[in-house]
Amino acid sequence: MQKLVLIRHGExxxxxxxxxxxxxxxxxxxxxxxxxxxxxxxxxxxxxxxDAGFASVLKRSIKTLHIVLEELDHLWIPVKKSWRLNERxxxxxxxxxxDQAIAQYGAEQVQKWRRDPNEDPPPVTKEDERYPGHxxxxxxxxERELPLTENLTQTMDRVLPFWNxxxxxxxxxxxxxxxxxxxxxxxxxxxxxxxxSDEEVTQLEIPTATPIVYExxxxxxxxxxxxLS
Ligand SMILES: O=C(O)[C@H](O)COP(=O)(O)O
Numbered sequence: 001m002q003k004l005v006l007i008r009h010g011e012x013x014x015x016x017x018x019x020x021x022x023x024x025x026x027x028x029x030x031x032x033x034x035x036x037x038x039x040x041x042x043x044x045x046x047x048x049x050x051d052a053g054f055a056s057v058l059k060r061s062i063k064t065l066h067i068v069l070e071e072l073d074h075l076w077i078p079v080k081k082s083w084r085l086n087e088r089x090x091x092x093x094x095x096x097x098x099d100q101a102i103a104q105y106g107a108e109q110v111q112k113w114r115r116d117p118n119e120d121p122p123p124v125t126k127e128d129e130r131y132p133g134h135x136x137x138x139x140x141x142x143e144r145e146l147p148l149t150e151n152l153t154q155t156m157d158r159v160l161p162f163w164n165x166x167x168x169x170x171x172x173x174x175x176x177x178x179x180x181x182x183x184x185x186x187x188x189x190x191x192x193x194x195x196x197s198d199e200e201v202t203q204l205e206i207p208t209a210t211p212i213v214y215e216x217x218x219x220x221x222x223x224x225x226x227x228l229s
Contacts, residue, residue: 001223002216003177004171005048006186007068009060010209012037016211018098020121022090023132023147025058035209036064040071042228043211051175052078054167055087056182057137064209065180083138087182091149094130115202116151117191123148152201156188157217163189171220186212192221 010032014021028036053069055061062081069075080147093101093113099109112119124130125148132138133146145158170177181189183206191201193214211228 001115002171002174002220003048003176004214004216005043005176005228006189006214007064007178007210008183008186008206008208009058009064010039010067012060015168017209020093020096020098020101022087022089022150023058024094024130026060026061027208031063032060033067036067037071039064039209039211040068042071046228048072048211049165049176050074050077050178051169052080052177052181054075054085054181055079055081056087056178056180056185057081057083058086060181061085061182062178065178068178068180080166082162082166084108084158085179085181085185088152088155088184088188088206089132089147089150091122091123091147092128092130094124096220117153117156117198117201118151120149120151146173152184152188152191156192159185159188160192163192169221171216176197192200194225 009028011029012021012032013029014024014025014026016031038184050072053065055065065079066075069077083136098110113121126133131148138146147154167177167179182215186206187201187204190204191198196204211226214225215223217223
């Protein structure tokens with residue numbers, strides 16, 4: 001039996017301000033730093049060790065993983081960062097306060113944008129400064145890979161190649177792996193691993209900086225999963 005740990009980043013400044021974030025590279029809030037530290041301490045108390053870490057290319061994920069590994073005295077392990085683990089690209093909702101969005105578009109539409117796996121948030125244009133094509137960290141991506149908006153199904157389609165080609169081989173080698181990502185990139189991964197329907201995944205909410213442990217059998221099938229507390 002092998003354990004895989006998933007963790008959403010600590011609270012970010014825009015989580016605190018209740019704003020759609022997506023690929024916007026906002027920092028952790030003061031509480032977010034503390035949450036990450038507590039998550040690392042919890043993993044240490046429970047005897048966790050890791051051989052490899054994975055993060056997105058957004059600082060709230062990178063910093064959370066770094067703080068967790070620091071608490072474990074594991075800063076030396078290899079950490080691979082990929083845009084494929086980024087939060088879902090929330091299109092032109094990025095930056096908007098979620099309550100203001102409800103006032104503007106209605107609660108039902110906003111809930112669909114947030115949780116319906118096939119509902120596209122309004123896109124940005126290529127001229128918009130939020131378009132990832134303007135950000136040098138994405139310069140190796142093809143135009144097809146650069147989103148104007150993303151629904152959860154599309155997020156899953158770009159997370160899974162990284163999971164299958166990069167992470168799964170490490171787990172198969174018996175490496176202990178920790179993945180620090182985002183509400184919706186983890187939701188996409190969990191939808192796949194737990195074989196959740198489109199309907200079931202609408203109910204899945206993932207708290208910040210709370211380690212989720214997956215116990216896997218030799219075929220990497222899930223035996224059980226639970227939040228570490
Ligand atoms: O990008 C965001 O705004 C959040 O990290 C996730 O937001 P959601 O819970 O509205 O999908």
